[in-house]
Amino acid sequence: MTQTIAFIKMHGLGNDFVVLDARLTPLPQMTPHIARALGDRRTGIGFDQLVLLEPSETQAFRMRIFNSDGSEVEACGNAARAVALLHSEPAVIETGGGPIALEPLDGGARVDMGAPRFDWDAIPLAYPMDTVTMPVAWENLEAPMAVNVGNPHVIFFVDDADAVPLETLGPVIEHDPLFPERVNVNVASLAGSDHLKLRVWERGAGLTRACGTGACATAVAAIRRGLVASPVRVTLPGGDLVIAWAPGGTILMSGPAAESYRGTFDWDDYAAGAGA
Numbered sequence: 170m171t172q173t174i175a176f177i178k179m180h181g182l183g184n185d186f187v188v189l190d191a192r193l194t195p196l197p198q199m200t201p202h203i204a205r206a207l208g209d210r211r212t213g214i215g216f217d218q219l220v221l222l223e224p225s226e227t228q229a230f231r232m233r234i235f236n237s238d239g240s241e242v243e244a245c246g247n248a249a250r251a252v253a254l255l256h257s258e259p260a261v262i263e264t265g266g267g268p269i270a271l272e273p274l275d276g277g278a279r280v281d282m283g284a285p286r287f288d289w290d291a292i293p294l295a296y297p298m299d300t301v302t303m304p305v306a307w308e309n310l311e312a313p314m315a316v317n318v319g320n321p322h323v324i325f326f327v328d329d330a331d332a333v334p335l336e337t338l339g340p341v342i343e344h345d346p347l348f349p350e351r352v353n354v355n356v357a358s359l360a361g362s363d364h365l366k367l368r369v370w371e372r373g374a375g376l377t378r379a380c381g382t383g384a385c386a387t388a389v390a391a392i393r394r395g396l397v398a399s400p401v402r403v404t405l406p407g408g409d410l411v412i413a414w415a416p417g418g419t420i421l422m423s424g425p426a427a428e429s430y431r432g433t434f435d436w437d438d439y440a441a442g443a444g445a
């Protein structure tokens with residue numbers, strides 16, 4: 170018996186999502202195989218991340234995130250804004266990276282992403298290391314900072330982010346054994362005293378038009394290094410986010426989100442093919 174599943178296609182600055190809402194009616198078990206099959210842009214629906222909303226015992230509801238490679242991860246900033254818009258009222262929700270607070274705004278949302286973590290074993294790294302100026306390099310990307318904002322990020326500050334061959338260096342760094350849970354790779358350049366340009370190779374999804382947690386991690390790193398003042402405008406290929414943070418506080422991310430369209434798919438088409 171085929172199971173017709175409704176989905177909502179959304180995006181935040183072009184970082185696109187398929188949202189499945191299981192808060193009222195349970196869905197079949199999501200597996201990495203099925204997420205990967207759904208995420209395939211040739212044969213599936215296609216997305217950077219799949220967002221699964223479920224009931225929660227501790228918060229308004231739970232948001233689970235699957236990258237297009239099928240990996241389940243702890244956080245997704247752009248998806249949080251999309252879900253805020255969908256939920257249409259302020260809410261604190263449960264995520265793998267801890268609770269976050271959603272506040273829908275006209276055409277987007279403001280999200281309190283919680284406090285960043287900096288210790289080597291919170292990133293995590295495979296062994297102890299200074300995470301403020303890491304003594305490591307990959308070709309001419311060197312001396313990065315590592316920050317966990319619910320998910321792991323490594324941030325390189327360069328003269329010109331557009332000049333970095335991120336499509337080749339990104340996967341090498343993502344899969345380096347220094348990062349036992351892999352890592353999101355951020356390359357940023359200064360565009361003003363409160364303005365950064367950012368490109369991101371995302372763990373489990375590759376180059377994306379925007380990365381909300383990447384913008385949060387990069388803004389925090391730049392503020393810690395004294396490169397910019399908060400609030401910081403972060404310009405990604407898909408557009409701008411505004412990030413506010415002060416040492417010891419939580420990260421406030423503001424920016425647009427939108428619904429693209431609504432549709433349905435037959436679960437069995439993906440479950441069978443995915444060997445579930």
Ligand SMILES: N[C@H](CCC[C@H](N)C(=O)O)C(=O)O
Nearest residue numbers: 245246247320371372381382
């Ligand atoms: N690729 C990320 C998840 C999605 C993050 C990004 N899409 C965002 O908006 O934060 C990871 O594996 O941690």
